[in-house]
Amino acid sequence: MRLDVILRVTTKLILPLMIVFAVYVLFHGDYGPGGGFQAGAIAGGAVSLYALIYGLGATMRIVPVAVVEALVPFGVLLFAGVGVAALLTGGNYLDYSHLAHDQVHGQEWGVFLVEVGVFITVASTVVAIFYAFAARARR
Amino acid sequence: MVLLGLLAVTTIGVVRVRNLFAVAILSSIYSFLMASVMVLLDAVDVAMTEAAVGAGIGMVLMLSALHLTKTDESRPAHTPLLPLFVASVTGAVLIWAVTELPSFGAADVPVHIAGPDYLARSLRETGIPNVVTAVLASYRGFDTLGEVIVIFTAGIAVLMLLMRRPVRGGDADE
Numbered sequence: 001m002r003l004d005v006i007l008r009v010t011t012k013l014i015l016p017l018m019i020v021f022a023v024y025v026l027f028h029g030d031y032g033p034g035g036g037f038q039a040g041a042i043a044g045g046a047v048s049l050y051a052l053i054y055g056l057g058a059t060m061r062i063v064p065v066a067v068v069e070a071l072v073p074f075g076v077l078l079f080a081g082v083g084v085a086a087l088l089t090g091g092n093y094l095d096y097s098h099l100a101h102d103q104v105h106g107q108e109w110g111v112f113l114v115e116v117g118v119f120i121t122v123a124s125t126v127v128a129i130f131y132a133f134a135a136r137a138r139r
Numbered sequence: 140m141v142l143l144g145l146l147a148v149t150t151i152g153v154v155r156v157r158n159l160f161a162v163a164i165l166s167s168i169y170s171f172l173m174a175s176v177m178v179l180l181d182a183v184d185v186a187m188t189e190a191a192v193g194a195g196i197g198m199v200l201m202l203s204a205l206h207l208t209k210t211d212e213s214r215p216a217h218t219p220l221l222p223l224f225v226a227s228v229t230g231a232v233l234i235w236a237v238t239e240l241p242s243f244g245a246a247d248v249p250v251h252i253a254g255p256d257y258l259a260r261s262l263r264e265t266g267i268p269n270v271v272t273a274v275l276a277s278y279r280g281f282d283t284l285g286e287v288i289v290i291f292t293a294g295i296a297v298l299m300l301l302m303r304r305p306v307r308g309g310d311a312d313e
Contacts, residue, residue: 042195121291
């Protein structure tokens with residue numbers, strides 16, 4: 001590791017902020033700008049930044065490849081699963097109105113779960129592609 | 140106007156500069172300028188996406204791709220006439236298509252009928268103050284599901300192309 005101390009310290013400072021901001025964007029997407037896609041991009045960027053500064057091996061110990069690659073389809077399945085849940089509770093596919101005791105709550109739950117699905121897919125896809133590039137470069 | 144001018148300058152820079160590292164930085168700058176334009180247009184969601192994906196992720200991926208290849212663009216092997224022709228024809232078709240668009244600010248176009256409708260309905264029906272989120276995730280759930288599947292497919296495709304290693308644990312040699 002020939003990276004100098006400024007990069008490492010700066011990364012340590014901004015990395016928690018990035019992750020908190022990603023979660024904030026995800027959960028606050030109902031009220032302000034943002035949502036699953038943006039949050040996923042920020043979270044994926046945070047992991048990539050860590051990998052750029054601290055090396056691929058250290059990152060893969062925290063965020064294993066197998067987990068990342070399992071999360072990519074999991075997000076899609078969560079999204080589609082919310083649709084199926086809407087079917088089972090008596091609505092149309094991806095109609096969240098019946099997911100909870102009243103329509104507004106159902107919509108909030110449905111939108112939230114869908115955003116989480118988008119977040120998981122986007123973040124893990126970004127990290128998976130980054131891993132693929134980086135692992136190839138290392139050989 | 141200043142931003143659009145800077146955008147044009149950056150684009151010319153991307154085309155002219157032959158050092159790919161500089162091109163990567165320039166396209167990141169382009170993304171940030173584009174994000175600023177989106178903020179000016181009150182499209183904060185789009186601006187956020189552009190800044191995070193275009194300037195952040197795109198930059199990282201371009202740099203890691205550069206790590207695999209040379210950093211200087213090689214001279215083109217063919218004359219640029221055919222690509223120039225294709226680009227001009229495509230551009231001409233697009234400009235011709237613009238003339239078919241409804242005139243700017245016309246009241247009877249779908250966006251001015253559906254937009255106020257969504258604005259009036261979404262808070263009452265979904266309880267979500269951010270209309271963009273409500274439209275994306277609830278009214279247009281199918282669209283968003285399709286987008287997620289596109290991202291998923293793209294990710295899988297890149298992973299298959301790059302087939303990173305034989306299965307033996309990534310950090311055995313670390």
